[in-house]
Amino acid sequence: MRRQLLGLLFFFFLGIASFLLVFQSFLSIPSHYRVSVGEKVDFGISLPPQISDLITVYVRGSEKASLKWQSGGLPIALAPGHISLELRIFNFLPLKRVTVEVVPTVKVVAGGHSIGVLLQRQGVFVVGYAAISSSDGKKYCPAKEAGIEPGDLILEVGGTPVHSDTQVSLLIDQLAKKKEVLEFKVKHQGKVHCIFIKPRYCPQTKRYRIGLYVRDGTAGMGTLTFYDPQTKRYGALGHPVLDPDTNLNIEVEEGRIVEASVQGIQQGRRGHIGEKLGFFVNRSKISGSIEKNSKFGIFGKLEQNLRNPIFPEPLPVALSTSQIREGPAEILTVLEGEKIESFQAEIQTVFIHPKLDGKAFVLKITDPLLLERTGGIIQGMSGSPVIQDGKLVGAVTHVFINDPTRGFGVLAGLMLEEAELIPDEIGQSSSGLNNFLGDSFCNFLVVFASSRYTIGQSLP
Structure with missing residues (x-):
């Protein structure tokens, strides 16, 4: 009796482990699957016949039939559109829902x-700080004190759009001779802010600066x-x-x-x-x-x-x-x-x-x-x-x-x-299953005579 109980427990846990492996395999299938017209629809998983015979693929929202998971070939997408599939085990337990998008052949x-x-940037890129040594012996970095960080993008100086590091330097020096505080339009982590900075005179360069290293364009192969x-x-x-x-x-x-x-x-x-x-x-x-x-x-x-x-x-x-x-x-x-x-x-x-x-x-x-x-x-x-x-x-x-x-x-x-060569959205098909089966049930039998999918039952 003890041996029989142990044997039953062994096969029970073996069945549970097998089910979990199958469940994990189906979880790996993408929720959105894209395929070109004329391509085979392959979810990229391989199951033994004993397991695949338990899997049914339902076509949601179609008055046609579902597709049963069996050994053999693969269905072929015939026309652009969407089709929603639900994969079930034992014909009632949902494993995965997949939207298949069929796009025109590209x-x-x-x-x-x-x-x-x-490349020419939008604005100039802040790559680091360059402290200003003042005549009083101290070092200042007005931009850092105002909150500008490496990685920020300077878009405007004093209301003027900027495109190069030279332009930024000249604008700061020219405007600082007329105004004590300058307005900078800066993009930080995707958001644009207006920051006010008081430039400092640099005795070494003999111009007004805010203490930044900036970069404009780049080139490469x-x-x-x-x-x-x-x-x-x-x-x-x-x-x-x-x-x-x-x-x-x-x-x-x-x-x-x-x-x-x-x-x-x-x-x-x-x-x-x-x-x-x-x-x-x-x-x-x-x-x-x-x-x-x-x-x-x-x-x-x-x-x-x-x-x-x-x-x-x-x-x-x-x-x-x-x-x-x-x-x-x-x-x-x-x-x-x-x-x-x-x-x-x-x-x-x-x-x-x-x-x-x-x-x-x-x-x-x-x-x-x-x-x-x-x-x-x-x-x-x-x-x-x-x-x-x-x-x-x-x-x-x-x-x-x-x-x-x-x-x-x-x-x-x-x-x-x-590159915008694949449409973001393909119009929903009035009969999603026909994207795979053609215009009639007879076409389905012809196209999928060697398919691993056969007729089952549809979902509302």
Whole structure:
């Protein structure tokens, strides 16, 4: 009797553990899933047949039928729209609700082009304090005393918009000779404030100052990720342009990208990040505006049409990490002059939920030639497109300092959304299930004859 009781308890707890594993798997499914027309709907989880037969996928708000979780193929999205699904176990216990958004097919030209990035800030950026040594032997910092901090953005001095560090210095000196206290319009942590400061005369520089180091524009080199021939919109870098002193995003007032020529390589090694060395091309084949500097890269419009000699035709784009797999891939980048080359890589880890900064997968450089020339991922490679199975899946963004052969990549779909190439909202379909099944129940049977979903029951 004791053995039977122990046996029953063992199988009871085994069943509980199995259920918890299934529940955890379904919790990992994103609540919002995006897919292009013609793509398979794959939640990216794999279950044994004994468990999958207990799972039913209900279509909420449809008079059609639900879809039962079974072995076999995957359903295909047929038209743009939304569909709300509820995944249940034992036909009554809800596990997960998922909104599937089907967007029109988007294809873009892959990048890989080396670009120069020229940014002009909105206002001037405060990067530090510079105390004023007065004639009385004391040191003063009026800006610090008034509450201005490194990372703040000075937008106006005495009612005049400012765009450069030189302009700020001249305005403060000129206005302080007429007024004792000056008004500064300052952006602090996203909010604009008016701050009043009394400048002090600096005997060393023979002008009035408020005790700040400020910076205006910045320049650097990176890689173009994609280009849309229809709208001429582009995306590059895959991460924001940061101020080197404060490590904060630069708020762009005006900016441009131009073609850059790579003239040398400084190899990366453990503990030291390498970089591309080069210059900006005057008569550039690439020229465009920078309209946005976001956590997923820089975005704007090109003035010329762009082509890629390796992938001349537009490529489909991975909109979710379920469309990326662990395995071989390739990256496109420039190592000499303006020549785009393709190099072998391997996607080692795919995150079901991309990080807040867009990191979606871990990439390892495996190409012997690239490893020999650069040591791995180096500065200037940011934005290099990652291609897998004929699809643009992302871009190189970061390198591991202790292992320069490995780094992170951003999801391509996030960059396209930031470039406004994917609609924020797709109109709700009058019959959501038809986005997957076609216009009739017969179409459903034809399209999904080999699907792992079969007819069940609908939810109101």
